[in-house]
Amino acid sequence: MNKQQLFEQIQLKKSFLCVGLDPVLDKLPKHLLKYDDPILEFNKQLIDATHDLCVAYKPNTAFYETRGVKGWDTLVKTWKHIPKDVFTIADAKRGDIGNTSAMYAEAFFKEESSDMSFDSVTVAPYMGKDSVSPFLAYKDKWVILLALTSNEGSNDFQSKQSDDQKLYEQVITTSQQWADSNQMMYVVGATKPEEFQNVRRLAPDNFLLVPGIGAQGGSLSAVCEHGLNNQCGLLINAGRSVIYASNGKDFAERAREEALALQQEMEQILKAANLI
């Protein structure tokens, strides 16, 4: 999916919500345990209940890998179940030397190889340009580069100052030379809304994937105040607050209610910004 198509989906659905599909077996509604693959059933019902309210799904690969081969099978089948008009993010935080990153790109983008073709992959910047470039060789596929993450550990290195820039600012500035806003997004955590003005100064046109709303404590309106651009430019992820809205038989219905509340808040924000 390209940038224009993504913006069209945002306008159509009046939403810039991304739902994080990070299921843990212990937290699933008990009635799903009778299925061969309870996590797949959980994901399918969540997708069926929310796909008209969100523009992206983001399974984090850790939650699948933890179950070994069968978890990876669940990831493939979850990807297949997502409607093609919804942007897909493999939240994998990969990155390696060039020839190895090329293998990761194939894993997440090339369906003939791996049975999956996500629209985008999250990538860690530590290893620099040649660890990122192989992902950019795929047309209309995206790198979502970690810039300023939502966790406490983001203070350990990302905010270190050098040459008048913090590390995360250097990551944004440097990577702007690797790809334009048609293939590059950045992860910027909602837990640091005061940094969005700064991020927008460095990356005015790029989409930002924003985790940290909900369970991690970030605020939607605070992020939007400086984060919106003229094509919206934000994908706001909600994970646990949506998928675990209930652990009863009504889990999908309750997830829909949570997604709907977020979509409605986003619709007001898009209207106020004259984007719809």
Add this chain to the structure above:
Amino acid sequence: MNKQQLFEQIQLKKSFLCVGLDPVLDKLPKHLLKYDDPILEFNKQLIDATHDLCVAYKPNTAFYETRGVKGWDTLVKTWKHIPKDVFTIADAKRGDIGNTSAMYAEAFFKEESSDMSFDSVTVAPYMGKDSVSPFLAYKDKWVILLALTSNEGSNDFQSKQSDDQKLYEQVITTSQQWADSNQMMYVVGATKPEEFQNVRRLAPDNFLLVPGIGAQGGSLSAVCEHGLNNQCGLLINAGRSVIYASNGKDFAERAREEALALQQEMEQILKAANLI
């Protein structure tokens, strides 16, 4: 495997060689293509031919993920085939917010969950302490933290100077507070031998995993000059130069010859340093 046991293996085998198991289907000897899982057969024969000459195997997960579910199955079966006296490294370069890194730790360390239990995982430092800590909760399991990698892109961020330290030096210094040398190793590329003196100043007791010998151009003797410590402290990875020594029916035999040449060079180095 703990640090003392690893050092004992090094003394016993007179080797600190790690073999990188990064197989690409297109590069396999043609006669293996008749097997159900040619990559597994390739790995098994390589392991059978070299396990007395090396102290570690390091499959890079990218080369397995690229083949989707069946690739992940190959990874599990490869791990199972490695003798228990050989240290195993999942070269996965993972790292995420705390609760997600806990899932990755389970994926690579907890056999009940994922059918695999590697001795160690490579971890990317960008997201800081809480992205690394969950891996340290497993007794006798190791984090191998990316410090100074062997690729060209390592110059993009890892060498940025701030507070009188380069980023990779900050990574080492800061992470020394997260775990001691019984659970923490560092990746330091052989392509930058001039940095080893500096690394040893910051991390005198830690093992270093050193990629970049062979196909990437690094020199074993240059690395050892400043890299050795009183428990050897080095795991030198050789990948393509060993596993692709031949693409004929003699591939395992030729891989053994390459591994043997490295082991013999290492034996001389260990003797000269009075470590055996």
